[in-house]
Amino acid sequence: xxxxxxxxxxxCLLTASPEFxxxxxxxxxxxxxDEEYKQYFIDARDKGRYxxxxxxxxxxxxxxxxxxxxxWVRELQPNEFIVPDVWMEGHQTAAQAxxxxxxxxxxxTKITAVIQGKDKNDAYLCANLLxxxxxxxxxxxxxxxxxxxxxxxxxxxxxxALGRVRFVQGLLKLDNLKDIxxxxxxxxxxxxxxxxNNDPRIVSIDTSNxxxxxxxxxxxxxxxxxxxxxANMNDYFDIAWExxxxxxxxxxxxxxxxxxxxxxxxEHTGSFVNLVKNGI
Numbered sequence: 001x002x003x004x005x006x007x008x009x010x011x012c013l014l015t016a017s018p019e020f021x022x023x024x025x026x027x028x029x030x031x032x033x034d035e036e037y038k039q040y041f042i043d044a045r046d047k048g049r050y051x052x053x054x055x056x057x058x059x060x061x062x063x064x065x066x067x068x069x070x071x072w073v074r075e076l077q078p079n080e081f082i083v084p085d086v087w088m089e090g091h092q093t094a095a096q097a098x099x100x101x102x103x104x105x106x107x108x109t110k111i112t113a114v115i116q117g118k119d120k121n122d123a124y125l126c127a128n129l130l131x132x133x134x135x136x137x138x139x140x141x142x143x144x145x146x147x148x149x150x151x152x153x154x155x156x157x158x159x160x161a162l163g164r165v166r167f168v169q170g171l172l173k174l175d176n177l178k179d180i181x182x183x184x185x186x187x188x189x190x191x192x193x194x195x196x197n198n199d200p201r202i203v204s205i206d207t208s209n210x211x212x213x214x215x216x217x218x219x220x221x222x223x224x225x226x227x228x229x230x231a232n233m234n235d236y237f238d239i240a241w242e243x244x245x246x247x248x249x250x251x252x253x254x255x256x257x258x259x260x261x262x263x264x265x266x267e268h269t270g271s272f273v274n275l276v277k278n279g280i
Contacts, residue, residue, distance in 0.1 A: 002262050002263060004205070005205045005206075005256075006022060006025040006052070006204075007207060009208070009211050010233070023052060024049050024051045026076065028054065028055065028068065031072050032068060042076070045076055051080075052078060053072065055084045074105075074106060081109055084100065085114040088116055089118065091126070093114065093126055110137065112135060112183065113135045115141075123146075124170065127174075138171075138180055139182070140182060142160065142164055147159065147160045158188070161188045161192040161195075164192070165192060165195050168182065172201060181203045184205045184206075185206060189225050190209045194260035210256045212229040212233075215244065217245070220252050222255075223259065
């Protein structure tokens with residue numbers, strides 16, 4: 001089975017995003033500050049769309065407010081909730097993951113955790129600690145600075161992507177993690193996802209890269225991109241529809257799937273997501 005894919009979008013593209021997203025990726029801090037965003041996810045829940053709720057660390061620099069996270073996981077009842085982590089701190093992340101095990105969650109909500117670490121050894125230790133806590137799906141961020149030390153490259157974005165590939169390949173070879181599934185958080189360059197040999201344990205992906213590139217006026221070539229777009233969702237969340245080249249968005253999300261060997265986006269709706277609900 002290929003991974004399910006979601007590309008985060010600005011507000012004006014929310015209702016269009018099911019055209020090319022297998023599932024909806026929710027940033028909980030936006031539920032409290034943007035009524036249209038909140039309503040979209042309430043509607044998505046009511047329609048039975050698969051929802052993964054993040055903890056907003058990447059956007060805020062630290063995980064979102066404790067009580068509001070609890071509120072929204074209980075209100076929205078996402079299919080998955082990524083419990084709070086601490087950027088590049090393995091032991092603190094494991095402590096947070098243990099703390100969040102104490103709560104009761106909606107029946108259909110699975111909790112997952114992010115692997116963090118100050119270097120590769122700390123990150124491998126964190127992965128083992130999370131698995132020992134009972135987490136059977138772990139998330140791997142694209143942005144750890146030590147990836148560039150793990151795989152030095154003259155192109156920093158390429159090196160960061162290759163560093164994560166090397167790290168994930170190591171995770172996949174560990175016997176004590178043989179039953180763990182993985183989610184890949186973001187990317188530096190979009191063609192990275194084709195370098196995992198379609199490993200079936202990588203079950204979900206989220207990245208705004210194709211959308212951010214399109215908003216910068218960049219269309220993917222047949223190989224992808226050599227550098228990460230500078231744009232991020234904080235810059236473009238409020239962009240007006242008329243300022244979006246939607247054809248470039250569709251070009252990039254379709255090319256993203258092609259260069260990584262994934263099925264074309266019009267073919268994924270419905271039955272595949274139902275399989276995911278029963279299988280992840």
